[in-house]
Amino acid sequence: MSNSGLETALSVAGVTQYIQSLLEDDPQLMELWVTGEVSSLNAHRVGLFFTLSDSEGKATIKCVVWNSQKSQLQELPKLGSEILVKGSVRLYPKKGEYQLTVYQAKATGEGLLALRYQQLRTRLALEGLFDLEIKRPLPPYPQTISVVTAATAAAWGDIQRTLIQRNPGIRVLFSPATVQGKEAPYSIVEAIERVNLDERAEVLILARGGGAVEDLWCFNDERVVRAIAESTIPVITGIGHQRDETLADLVADVNAHTPTAAAEIAVPSYDALRTEHQQRQGRLVASLEKRLKKETDKIEQLKTRLTNLPVNAAVLRAATVKTHLLQQKLQALDPKAVLKRGFSLVRQTDGQIVREGAQLSNDQELIIQLPQGSIKVKVTEILS
Missing domain, CATH: 2.40.50.140 (Nucleic acid-binding proteins)
Incomplete structure (x- = not known):
């Protein structure tokens, strides 16, 4: 071996x-x-x-x-x-x-996405981007609505139908965007900025139908969140279904759970507006009728008081006698009445009344007012 x-x-x-x-x-x-x-x-x-x-x-x-x-x-x-x-x-x-x-x-996987979501949500919340105090109010009766979503999305069709059904006269502007995939955040931000630069819309709807967490992840992108926060136009989100909640929903001024619900919030129903208008008309007419009745009753009360006023009442008789006495005094003091009784009134040329001979001098001119007309004379002799 x-x-x-x-x-x-x-x-x-x-x-x-x-x-x-x-x-x-x-x-x-x-x-x-x-x-x-x-x-x-x-x-x-x-x-x-x-x-x-x-x-x-x-x-x-x-x-x-x-x-x-x-x-x-x-x-x-x-x-x-x-x-x-x-x-x-x-x-x-x-x-x-x-x-x-x-x-x-x-x-x-989903766990990593959830971790990233929570970390970004915490950071943006600390900045105050989700605070209720900064939410912009929606206009009560908008005339122009802008919609940001995909051109081929079912959400776009749902929103159009809902807006037209609720208010046929509404004007709808479409700002297309990609709402899924790597390019979606940039596309959504660009579409929102386009609406703000246009300045015609009074409300902006950002919408997409439901999907998996990964499909909706573009609405958790920080760029999209900040674009919504910086929009000068109030934003309503209608993203996914009721179980979904994105950071875009949190920063939006109003959050609806579906695109259809977003459209319903954006525009009041025409039928509801007509009913509300009729109710206001009814309240106005009722108020005017109430005021008219009140004033009519007041006039009737005054008429009754005048009708019931006694002609021979003591106060009225005393006032009538006093009025006659005052009239007699006025007549007695009237200078014209004195002249009519045969008297004359002597005045100097400056209008001063002559009351005694001491006021006069020889050759002084005087005016004598008669009951009818007046004459001018000259003093030739002053008698004592």
């Missing part, structure tokens, strides 16, 4: 050490991200041991998070969940097994 094989043989420890050096010294394996489903989970006193499996179950990798590192993880592994972990490959010599020593873990 040849002994050449024994001369080159390695010990188990030597093989393990060699493999360990290959794994742990490889730069690519010192820090790598791995994604998979948590297929087993075991909480140990020294750490958390779990296994990641690929989606088809054809491969697995054992992982460990030491207790000293657990508090640093964004997401703790949960059995059956999709997770994204960051770590380094290490070999466990006693069992000849390699494992991933994990020092970071994040949610992936």
Whole structure:
């Protein structure tokens, strides 16, 4: 038997050490991200041991998070969940097994989206973008509505039908946008800015039908949220179904759960307006009739008081006698009445009445007022 094989043989420890050096010294394996489903989970006193499996179950990798590192993880592994972990490959010599020593873990798939959603929502809420105090009021009777959605979306047809049914005279402006995919956030922002630059619309409806979380994710994009917040026109969102709530819904001035509901909120019903107008007319007519009756009753009361006033009442008789006496006094004091009795009135040329001879001088001109007309005379002699 040849002994050449024994001369080159390695010990188990030597093989393990060699493999360990290959794994742990490889730069690519010192820090790598791995994604998979948590297929087993075991909480140990020294750490958390779990296994990641690929989606088809054809491969697995054992992982460990030491207790000293657990508090640093964004997401703790949960059995059956999709997770994204960051770590380094290490070999466990006693069992000849390699494992991933994990020092970071994040949610992936819907879990990762939910984490991103919550982080962005918290940050924007701290900025005050969702505060009720900054919500803009909707105009009660808008004449022009602008709609931002996809041209081929069912939401666009639903909104048009609803607006026309509620108010046939409404003007609808369409600002098309892509509402799904990587280009959607930029397209939506551009469509909103286009409406604001146009300045004709009084209300803006941002709408899309329902879908998966990934389909609606463009409405959680920070650029879209800020475009809605900066709009000078009030914004109504009608995105998805009632179970969906996006950041666009939170920042909008009014949030409707469907495109149809958004249209109903934007425009009051013509029939409702007509009923409201008729009610106002009725209240106005009733108010005028009430005022007319009140004034008519007041006039009738005054008529009754005048009719019932006694002609021979003591106060009335006393007032009549006093009036006659005053009339007689006025007649007696009337200068014209004195002249009519044969008297004359002598005045100087300056209009001053002559009361005694001492006021006069020879050759002074005087005016004598007679009952009919007046004469001018000259003083030739002053008698005592």
